[in-house]
Amino acid sequence: MFDFASWAQPQRAQVEQALQDWVGVGAPAGLGEAMRYAVLDGGKRLRPLLVLAAAQAVQGHAEAALRAACAVELIHAYSLVHDDMPCMDNDVLRRGKPTVHVAFGQAQALLAGDALQAQAFELLTPPASEVPPAMQAQCCRILAQAAGAQGMAGGQAIDLASVGQPLTEAQLRHMHRLKTGALLQASVMLGAACGTVSAQGQQALLDYAQALGLAFQVVDDVLDVVADAATLGKTPGKDAANDKPTYVALLGLEGAQALAQQLLEQACTALERSGLSDTRALLALAQQVVGRTH
């Protein structure tokens, strides 16, 4: 029996320590503070854990995996900082704390987000003695594609354009595949890029990651309806109030919950046929994503 908590605790501790050591260090005072505020002591570190779990499944390079884990978290954190700004979602509360622009001002929030994105790529490109350069290049490629206009930023743009628009399930899936799915998928593929994996294993990890990414969003929409602010650490009911399309609006609460279960099964099936020796942490992470309450 795999004990997820026992696996995750030291992995998370390692990520927290690395983020503490790296984020915003050497930055001008105000900027560094805002960067650290945005990243440290918050979040479930789902994306870093996915990187480390996938790296474990392929016996990946430890230093490369830790750097990739932190890099993807910086991209995630910067997207939240920018997404919370008044010209976007105008959110004042995140993980139970004032958002970065509330605490540091809009200009500093904008710069902190920009600097976090750049630092993600800095973390991926240490001296060649620490991580093989070909692995560095591959990780930069995966992360840049996932973060950009055909990934996360593109998904946010579609989201922006779709406020108040009725979307079909296919359109909603496409938006979320970019907006949240791309970075979750990149997390898994970054871990895989830290080791060697067969074409079959690669495809299985991709299938796993896609199911997981979609499940994450479906559960997010469910939680937006059923959870309260204290559990969620952010303002609930916000998406519905903003007339944003959600899976609950589209499929009903039970329909969305059933879809999440179905996606979890897809993710498990993909891992079973991956041919990889140790996918227990990946499996447990999928269960966590679907079973989470915040």
Add this chain to the structure above:
Amino acid sequence: MFDFASWAQPQRAQVEQALQDWVGVGAPAGLGEAMRYAVLDGGKRLRPLLVLAAAQAVQGHAEAALRAACAVELIHAYSLVHDDMPCMDNDVLRRGKPTVHVAFGQAQALLAGDALQAQAFELLTPPASEVPPAMQAQCCRILAQAAGAQGMAGGQAIDLASVGQPLTEAQLRHMHRLKTGALLQASVMLGAACGTVSAQGQQALLDYAQALGLAFQVVDDVLDVVADAATLGKTPGKDAANDKPTYVALLGLEGAQALAQQLLEQACTALERSGLSDTRALLALAQQVVGRTH
């Protein structure tokens, strides 16, 4: 006698074509438009020309150099988009056109800037068959460091904190070394990273780039005082009006002009002792930077 215009014209055309082919392609409609608006058909392409001139000095890899030239321009373009936003400089005119947030709205401008930064790293990481992976990793390293908290974004944060503050010349130099110098320096070092160069050549290129970067800012401050809006393509006198520290405020107009000349000489001297075979384009670019009228 080296004819700068004859050298620059085809180089610029090549960069314009590559940007046309690459920027925002495949992005969701509104986002792609905003990205292309921010980048295409505007600007002197100084940074791309620096990359290509430095690559020429080291007989660099042509595809790598073109990609690096475009990547650095995307970083430059994104920084302008974000810098023009209401929470930063609140500029409505750039290169004689409405700024991106005026034309597309603040949310789209924010996302377009974010996506341009990501795309810079995408351009640097094509399939391994196109550019050697070690060169890709080295270029990502140089660009990420130059763009981030210890480079351009850091300089902008210092600039932000210094409005209305009297700065010493040393503090002003430090701010500009980060804010504009880092990316200009990265342009030269990206070009150098596309080929092989001795330690002596590397140091000479660094000295050249630092002198050029500072000269660029000094001339910018001079032009902010002496040029008119039509020539400059942006609002002149803006920095003085915003009580931002400038070299003209610090050294007087003549003092600033003399400093620019002195930096040009430093840049030339560095090239002379570089041991590189063909530094004519780099030399001409330094002369252009100091002699420019907009």
